[in-house]
Amino acid sequence: IAIDGWSDPRNKSIWGFMILTPDRKEYLYHLEDLSDHHHTAEFLANKTEAIITRIGAEKISAIVSDNGANVAAARSIIHKNYPSIINLRCIAHCFNLLSQDVLKSSFGERIIKLCNILCHFFRSSHIGTALLDNAIKEKTIKGGGIKPYVKTRWITMYECANSIVRLKPAFNYILENSKSEISNTAVLTILQKRGIFDDIQKLSEVLLPIKDAILSLERNNTNLADCYINLLRVAASIKKMDQYDYKGFHTHMVQVFNKRYEEFNDPKYLLAFFLHPEWKGKKPYNRPYSSKHDTPLNWWLLINDGKNQLSRLAIKLFSITPHSASCERIFSSLGWFFGKRRQRLQLNTLQSMAKI
Known part of the structure; x- marks a missing residue:
């Protein structure tokens, strides 16, 4: 799940919650106007946890956002409450x-x-x-x-x-x-x-x-x-x-x-680097891999290593999209919907247009 905030032309604070699937599909799950609230870490964590509860925590591998102090602290709270959900900062924002x-x-x-x-x-x-x-x-x-x-x-x-x-x-x-x-x-x-x-x-x-x-x-x-x-x-x-x-x-x-x-430098980056199929070892980790036709996730899905512990770890890591650029793309689209003669779009209308 990726989260980010945006100020619309009316200076409303709109927050987006995106679902990123292992096969790299992006879905806008929810837009919410949080203009009337202080965006503290606890408040953002509570809002995000409500989304997680609706989706199901067992279905979420990670939460990613930029590294504003309040959002980073909110991610930490969520990871503490849901240890299976990996805490990640947006790598594109880092660069x-x-x-x-x-x-x-x-x-x-x-x-x-x-x-x-x-x-x-x-x-x-x-x-x-x-x-x-x-x-x-x-x-x-x-x-x-x-x-x-x-x-x-x-x-x-x-x-x-x-x-x-x-x-x-x-x-x-x-x-x-x-x-x-x-x-x-x-x-x-x-x-x-x-x-x-x-x-x-x-x-x-x-x-x-x-x-x-x-x-x-x-x-x-x-x-x-x-x-x-x-x-x-x-x-x-x-x-x-x-x-x-x-x-x-x-x-x-x-x-x-x-x-x-x-x-x-997050240790998970280095771990994923060494689990990448480009560096193959002994059986069963020596299946052919082509960067043109395969993805690391698909390669690991075909591996059977007995107890499957290493495969399960690799599959989880390679199913994660480590950036929140999907939120930025949605907000760019939302900005196009506004114009000099179109300033009164309701949030539900805006969300429906964005989902289309």
Whole structure:
């Protein structure tokens, strides 16, 4: 079961309870307006336990949510009351926190600020938009224009930085042919700043594996082993960073990753990693496995190891979806239902539309 909260356009606090099945189907079970209540850990735990009672605790393997203090405490209460229900934090949210840590370095904060200045001018100014569109056509650059950074959109920091690096030939074309038409001195200063595109490229390279991890871990077929694998991939990319020209930034990233690793690294990730069928042993654990055609859950369902204790453990672990992205997807859909002329949707109507 996955839980998360959302504020609708009327500033109502709507909470969603999603059912995630072992075969990766997602079902909206319940929406509830909790605007009139304080969202304490005990209150959220009671609301969630009421849902668990209706479904049946024996049918639920885990509870997953982001790691807000109140929600994390609520998960702990539920796990204490129902020891068979595993307590998990959303792994995609964890990697988003790591991307936010990039901005806590002086280098990351400075570069994304410069990116935002460029983005605002070339997206908001009529002259800037026209100049960039024309330069893109002249230089036949594919991939579209400059991408905005939106704090609530987890991968847009990378997309913003990467789009500016990709459009470097267009910016050079503008400086060579239409420099006088840029009235914004800050934009001109940034575009002419020595090494600015190298700095943005470095930021983009650091953010790329984090972006890839978020996208990978938001998929329906993500399992607990994928969490550990992506932690290793991000660690490897940080280790390969330039330690000379960007020594301070490298040191910062090593420190924040080590901190987040201690925070994120759940022993269940490592256990699932070693139970993954890619690492087969002696009979009966040597059945063929193809990542293209099989899933770890299906592979373990075919294993007969006598008492079935190891199989039962593996089946439970690989039946769990370790993220609450399903809640985010539902809330995005709910946001589309509202408009300037549609602000009075009742919760029951909203829930019915979402279930459809």
